[in-house]
Amino acid sequence: MPRQVPGSEVLDALLAPVEPEWTGELVAVHGPLEAAPEQLDRAIERRATTPCVLVGAPGWPADHPATALLDAVATDHAELDAMVATFTATPTASTALALHLRTVEHLDVAPALVAESALYSALQAGPEHQAWREATPVRTPRQGDDGPRIRIERPGDELRITLTRAQVRNALDARMRDELLEALAIARADPSLHLVLRGEGEAFCSGGDLDEFGTRSDPASAHLLRLRRSLGAALHELAGRTTVHVHGACAGSGVELAAFAGRVVARPSATFLLPELRMGLVPGAGGTVSLPRRIGRHATMRLCLLGLPTDADEALAVGLVDQIGGMI
Numbered sequence: 001m002p003r004q005v006p007g008s009e010v011l012d013a014l015l016a017p018v019e020p021e022w023t024g025e026l027v028a029v030h031g032p033l034e035a036a037p038e039q040l041d042r043a044i045e046r047r048a049t050t051p052c053v054l055v056g057a058p059g060w061p062a063d064h065p066a067t068a069l070l071d072a073v074a075t076d077h078a079e080l081d082a083m084v085a086t087f088t089a090t091p092t093a094s095t096a097l098a099l100h101l102r103t104v105e106h107l108d109v110a111p112a113l114v115a116e117s118a119l120y121s122a123l124q125a126g127p128e129h130q131a132w133r134e135a136t137p138v139r140t141p142r143q144g145d146d147g148p149r150i151r152i153e154r155p156g157d158e159l160r161i162t163l164t165r166a167q168v169r170n171a172l173d174a175r176m177r178d179e180l181l182e183a184l185a186i187a188r189a190d191p192s193l194h195l196v197l198r199g200e201g202e203a204f205c206s207g208g209d210l211d212e213f214g215t216r217s218d219p220a221s222a223h224l225l226r227l228r229r230s231l232g233a234a235l236h237e238l239a240g241r242t243t244v245h246v247h248g249a250c251a252g253s254g255v256e257l258a259a260f261a262g263r264v265v266a267r268p269s270a271t272f273l274l275p276e277l278r279m280g281l282v283p284g285a286g287g288t289v290s291l292p293r294r295i296g297r298h299a300t301m302r303l304c305l306l307g308l309p310t311d312a313d314e315a316l317a318v319g320l321v322d323q324i325g326g327m328i
Helices: 007-015 037-047 065-069 077-089 091-104 109-124 127-135 174-189 219-228 231-237 287-295 297-306 312-318
Strands: 003-006 026-030 053-056 150-153 158-163 194-199 242-246 249-251 263-266 271-273
Touching: 003 007, 007 026, 007 037, 007 065, 026 077, 037 065, 053 077, 053 091, 053 297, 077 091, 077 297, 091 109, 091 127, 091 287, 091 297, 109 127, 109 219, 109 231, 109 287, 150 174, 158 174, 174 231, 231 287, 263 312, 287 297
Parallel strands: 003 026, 026 053, 158 194, 194 242, 242 263, 249 271
Antiparallel strands: 150 158
């Protein structure tokens, strides 16, 4: 069970000169929290560097001004239990994500992506991710997986990019990333083009290729490479003229990258999952930047802590997608 703390005690602890006793824990905050604006501002400033996860307990009024103190709000006890389970499995990654999201919501996209990549690399070298990697052996290379990762078409004023690694539900590997960056450069060079991104097969993108996770021996160099080859930065630049069509079980980077687009259209059967915390990581394809700008910090942290699929209707309700419909 998480530590249950009344909102008034949370406020008092954050205003006190000593570190709160629940540092390093997931705290379920319940009850009304009344505070003068200047008190709330001071508490929010202190919370920015307090390593803990603050979750509004079921029944918390989401539109209350003190919600700004929280990292997420649980809509019911089953959600709170799922959040506690994720935190218990990977407390370092969960706490690091909460601290990170509190900070990057105030940053522009470019420095926020730098901060995300640095945190991702640090966690790659940590014990929680190492434990996941040891329990998830890298598979041998798949036969028939040496073809192009994308297909490019240019009907009229559209640049259509289709992910073609359907046999692994378009898992994003380094080759696909590099081919996508080359294709996006075409759109950057021609401002008249509207970019349409979609995937072949049963899913738009099932996330990063798990066989590549944590396989680099040097996380610091991986951080610099991630910044030089950032799909998130490229898609952000093109957001105003980009539509992404998603379908099937979209996970990890398949959710994160789509969220950069100006418009996201989902099939009714689409589901969305952010599983990174269970791997001892945080979203690392730009999701800590794209998702809060689409759905807010609290909803982003909630989806990460839950680690459960979200259906298309809920995704539409929270703003993760803009329309439910068919594919072009």
